[in-house]
Amino acid sequence: MxxxxxxxxxxxxxxxxxxxxxxxxxxxxxxxxxxxxxxxxxxxxxxxxxxxxxxxxxxxxxxLPAFDVQEIADGVYFRQGEIAQMTRENQGRIANLAFIIGDTVAVIDAGGSRAEGEALYATIRRLTDRPVSHLILTHMHPDHIMGAEVFAEAGATILAHSALPEAVARRTAAWMISVPDQIGPLAFLGTHIAPVDQTIDSETIIALGGTELTVTPQPTAHTDNDLVVRDSESGALFTGDLVFRGLTPSIDGSLKGWQEWINAGPPEPAPSMIIPGHGPIAKTWDEAVAPEAGYFDALRDATRKAVSGGMPLSQAIPAIVVMMKSHAEGWVDFDAISARNAATAYSQLEWE
Structure with a gap:
């Protein structure tokens, strides 16, 4: 080709x-x-x-520039992003990306720039010339959606949670300034945010021939527009950023909602593997979510202590981070992300 x-x-x-x-x-x-x-x-x-x-x-x-990818099941491919926040050094390539090859190809998340989307598309083309029929965006964050325009131009239908278009629209102007500043104008060159073709507000099946993808919207947790995707043939569960491994999880939705999602346990039938939004694949539900669950429990408890002690927000944020220090091991960029999470948790738990 x-x-x-x-x-x-x-x-x-x-x-x-x-x-x-x-x-x-x-x-x-x-x-x-x-x-x-x-x-x-x-x-x-x-x-x-x-x-x-x-x-x-x-x-x-x-x-064409392409990625090295891992075939994690028959026809299911995975690329792990760098465990870090978006920087000029990593060019914003921090999100986990995946695709499934059936009669057609479905892609799960598109990366943090057009250049990353192009590299993902080239990787697919090195493996198959079958059409890319679907791009599923697991949630709104730039590291997952900014490469989507490449797949729109390739003819893919872009699917996302029904709340995603409005959430992205509120942030687009700011992102078009902040993201190139974070990753550099060269890495961002030509990046535009692509519109969503199909919004999802209930369980949706995508038939690829030989396998089906079940795409399910979730209650507000990491964001108010999270999706999970299950591949019927392999049993793989793609959680997007509902699961962080290594990179400190960031709350842009609801702390309580995220804890409830974790505590609800895995969907049935039990997944054969869990592909997180950041970090390595997990083989079991507990392996995937236990560190995250511990982090959120510590955040909740520290925030409640700060609120009950009458601390104003400006004092509470650094105090919460200090109280959580015993949970910092294994989390990248713990202090900066935890400070933001503390502000969010404080606003959500203040009137609990």
């Missing part, structure tokens, strides 16, 4: 340039790709007015 690669630079800073992959021009031969290149590149640049394009070329799949 051949793919259109366009050299593009920021219009207001021509020193910041990179190659962008445009999946809409994919073709079985180089000639076919070239025949489609000009109008596709022109239309893409019109939708990305912050960029100026120059040379376009059609290249074979093997020439």
């Amino acid at each position: 051949f793919h259109l690669v366009l050299a593009a630079c920021l219009a207001n800073d021509p020193e910041i340039c990179s190659q962008r992959l445009l999946p809409a021009a994919d073709a079985p031969t180089k000639e076919d790709c070239h025949n489609r290149a000009e109008p596709i590149a022109r239309d893409w640049l019109a939708r990305h007015p912050e960029l100026k394009g120059s040379m376009a070329n059609c290249v074979e799949t093997a020439s």
Whole structure:
């Protein structure tokens, strides 16, 4: 297969340039790709007015930057993101990503930039030329959704929780400033937030041929727009950021709701493995959630102590972090994330 690669630079800073992959021009031969290149590149640049394009070329799949992925079950592939917050060093590539190859391909989360989405798409193309039919976004956070436009251009239907579009819309203006500042303008080059095609407010089945994906919206926990995905053939459960392993979990929803989700236990039948939003795969439910459950219990107890002691928020936040220090082992970026969680927990438990 051949793919259109366009050299593009920021219009207001021509020193910041990179190659962008445009999946809409994919073709079985180089000639076919070239025949489609000009109008596709022109239309893409019109939708990305912050960029100026120059040379376009059609290249074979093997020439595209791609990821190393792990096949965790037959036709199920996983890439573990870096266990860290988004930085210029890691280019925002911190979220776990996955895809399932059946008669078509379904992708679970798209990464933190267009470049990461392109690398994921190239990885898929190295393994199969079957169409990418679905992209499932497990929740709203930028490290999981910013690569989605690549898959929209490839023809995938983008699915998300029914609350996600509004949640993203409220944050888009801020993210389009903060994310390139975090990961660098070169890593962010050409990144736009893609619209959702299908919203989900009840259990939804995606048939891939040979396997089915059950996509289930969850009550407010990590966010108010979390989904989990179960693969029927492998039994794998993809939890998105309802499960953090290694990176300190961050609350953008409800502490109580997240604890209730954990305490409810795994869905039936029991999953064969749990693929978290961050960190390594777990083989059992307890392995997946026990550290997170302990962290949240400590956060709840420390926050209640601060509230009952009459501490104002400004004093409570550092005090809560200090009280939780015995639970810091094994969590990356514990202090900074715990301080934010303390503010959230305080606001939710103050009038308990």
